Amino acid sequence: AQTVTQSQPEMSVQEAETVTLSCTYDTSESDYYLFWYKQPPSRQMILVIRQEAYKQQNATENRFSVNFQKAAKSFSLKISDSQLGDAAMYFCAYRSASHGGNKLVFGAGTILRVKS
Amino acid sequence: DVKVTQSSRYLVKRTGEKVFLECVQDMDHENMFWYRQDPGLGLRLIYFSYDVKMKEKGDIPEGYSVSREKKERFSLILESASTNQTSMYLCASIRGGLAGANVLTFGAGSRLTVL
Numbered sequence: 001a002q003t004v005t006q007s008q009p010e011m012s013v014q015e016a017e018t019v020t021l022s023c024t025y026d027t028s029e030s031d032y033y034l035f036w037y038k039q040p041p042s043r044q045m046i047l048v049i050r051q052e053a054y055k056q057q058n059a060t061e062n063r064f065s066v067n068f069q070k071a072a073k074s075f076s077l078k079i080s081d082s083q084l085g086d087a088a089m090y091f092c093a094y095r096s097a098s099h100g101g102n103k104l105v106f107g108a109g110t111i112l113r114v115k116s
Numbered sequence: 117d118v119k120v121t122q123s124s125r126y127l128v129k130r131t132g133e134k135v136f137l138e139c140v141q142d143m144d145h146e147n148m149f150w151y152r153q154d155p156g157l158g159l160r161l162i163y164f165s166y167d168v169k170m171k172e173k174g175d176i177p178e179g180y181s182v183s184r185e186k187k188e189r190f191s192l193i194l195e196s197a198s199t200n201q202t203s204m205y206l207c208a209s210i211r212g213g214l215a216g217a218n219v220l221t222f223g224a225g226s227r228l229t230v231l
Binding site: 004006009035043045047091103106108 | 161
């Protein structure tokens with residue numbers, strides 16, 4: 001079974017600085033998808049960024065980018081120019097691309113605090 | 117925008133009570149999911165439904181059941197609530213299956229406390 005590990009329960013970053021959230025996963029599959037979701041306090045979870053495993057190029061979305069290392073099974077999220085609105089719980093998630101890949105496997109989450 | 121609405125943000129129930137958590141989505145999505153979120157454990161799938169009256173167990177279905185009588189509504193039922201079911205419950209939906217890089221749309225969550 002696949003597992004997703006987020007080793008940082010909490011992180012802090014100064015406003016306007018850069019922070020990297022770590023995520024590793026364990027799978028024997030070669031084709032899959034990886035996601036970062038953001039859950040602001042008392043608000044609904046939203047997608048931040050996604051990565052297809054077959055793509056070598058790292059995904060970027062404005063200030064958010066990933067460092068996808070397939071061989072190392074690592075999928076870190078970098079937030080540049082951090083803003084107060086980035087404060088949230090961040091979840092890394094894995095989904096198989098094969099038949100039966102009908103669920104997401106989530107990590108335990110990382111709380112990001114942004115200091116002004 | 118797709119909306120996934122969970123009817124209750126906060127509930128307090130007593131042990132042994134029957135609890136209904138309701139979820140409604142307004143974009144005709146075929147697939148709906150119920151997750152449970154606990155500190156240090158992330159999100160765990162309880163049940164999902166890929167069509168009306170269809171359901172499949174997720175990773176932690178024990179103590180829960182679900183109902184999908186209409187496409188837009190997916191209910192989570194705790195037949196006899198217990199204190200270890202105190203948690204945040206998240207509903208989500210998606211068009212089609214979890215195919216490609218399709219993305220789940222989540223509701224705001226229902227925080228249940230069982231006393």
